[in-house]
Amino acid sequence: MSANAESPTETQKDEPSTPQQPTEDSGTADEKKKIDVLLKAVGDTPIMKTKKWSVEKGRTVQSLSQFISRFLKMEANEQLFIYVNQSFSPSPDQEVGVLFECFGSDGKLVLHYCKSQAWG
C-alpha cells in the first residue's frame, strides 16, 4: 500500500476549478461533511504528489475526474478512468459520498485512476 502519510489531508484544494457547488457555507452539518479519498495510480499513470484528499460528499465522480485530469495536466486526447475496488468504474454522475458509504473502508474511499491515450 502506498500510504504515504507525509501529505496531510488537503482541504478545499479541489474546489477552484468547479464553480458548481458554492453552497457549502449555508449547508447543514450533514451536507458539509467531507470524506477522505485516497487516489492511487494504475500502471504508467503519473502518481499524484498528494494522494489523500478531503472531498465533499456531494461531489460527483466527474468533478473529481476533472480535477485529477487538470492536476496531472492531461491532454485533450487523453481520457481518465477511475475504478472502485479495482473492479468497476463509477458513473460520472455518482456522488462520492454514496461511493464512500458503499465501498469505503478504514474511513476512506480508495479510488484507482488510469490515464489512457485513446478511447474506442
Add this chain to the structure above:
Amino acid sequence: MAGRPTPGCLSDLEMESEEPTEVEMSSCFLDEETFCQCCQLLLQHSHSLCDGWSWEQVKGSEGYLRKTALGTGRTRCILDQQGNSSDQHQERTFSLSFHNDEDDEDDGAVCCIQEESSSSSVVQYEYHILYSCSYQTPVLYFRASTLEGRSLCLEEVWDSVHPNYRQRLQHRPWDTITQQEHPLLGQSFFVLHPCRTEEFMMPVLKAALEEHRQVNYIVTWLSVVGPVVGLDVPLSYCTQVPEPPHTPSSSPQPPSSSPQPPSSSPQPPSSSPQPPSSSPQPPSSSPQPPSSSPQPPSSSPQPPALGTKPG
C-alpha cells in the same frame, strides 16, 4: 560442436517465471462462453431490479443483451416555429423528407443539413451488447431516436455523449462512435468502438488476477462504457452480480451436465448471501479461492444453460 556456447535456457526460464504476460494477456480477453455466462448473471440481477435488460437469441446460436431506455440527448430541431420563415423551412423540410422517403431511409439526415438549433431533449435509446469474435470483447451497439421517432444522426449522437467524455470524443470522434451495420440484425446502429477495450479493462483484470479473484467482465465493462452513451448502470450491479464460475484456460472444463435452475439471486458460496435490493450494499470481503485449485462446478450455482430463455 564443442566451441559452441550453450543457449541461455536458464535465463529464458527465469524471464518466463518473472513475467507471466501470457497469462495476463489471455485473461484480458473474453471468450464467448464466459460472455454468455456474465450476461446471464447480469440478466438475473436486472430482473430483480426490473432494469429492463433482456436476452435476445438469433437463430439459436448467437445472442445479445438488449435494453431500451429514455435518456437525454442533444438533438437539432428544425426552426419551423419561427414566424416569417416558417413556410420556407417547412417547404424545405418537406422536400427533404420526401426525398428521404423515396430512398427508404431513416430521415436522420433531414436535421443535419439545415441550420438549426441544438437543444437538450428526451431521446429513446436502444442498447445491444454483443460479443465480438474478432476483438474478443463485448461491443455496445445502440440506436437513438426522438420521441417522434426520428433517428438521431451521428453528429447529434456525438453531441449527446456524456460531458465527462466529450472532450476526448471531440478530439477524435470517428475513433469512438460511428455507424455500422448490426452484425446480427443487419440494421444501422451506432457503435462504441471496441478496439481499446482492453486498455480500460486491463487495470481491473490485472488486479483481479493478482488478488486471485474473478470479476464479471460484462459488469465491469458496462460500468465504463454505459455512462458514455447515457446508459445508467445502477451501483448494485457492481456488488450483487456474481462472477462466472472460474474456468482455467489451460484445461477447459466440460460444461455441467446438470444445469441448476436459475434462482433469482445466485451468490457464490464463499460470500455471505445478500438479498437483492435497490440500495447498494457493501461487498463482502471474503476472498475467492486461489485460481490454481478451481472449485468443482457442482458446488457453485451455475448460470442457466444457453438454450433456455430466462424470464
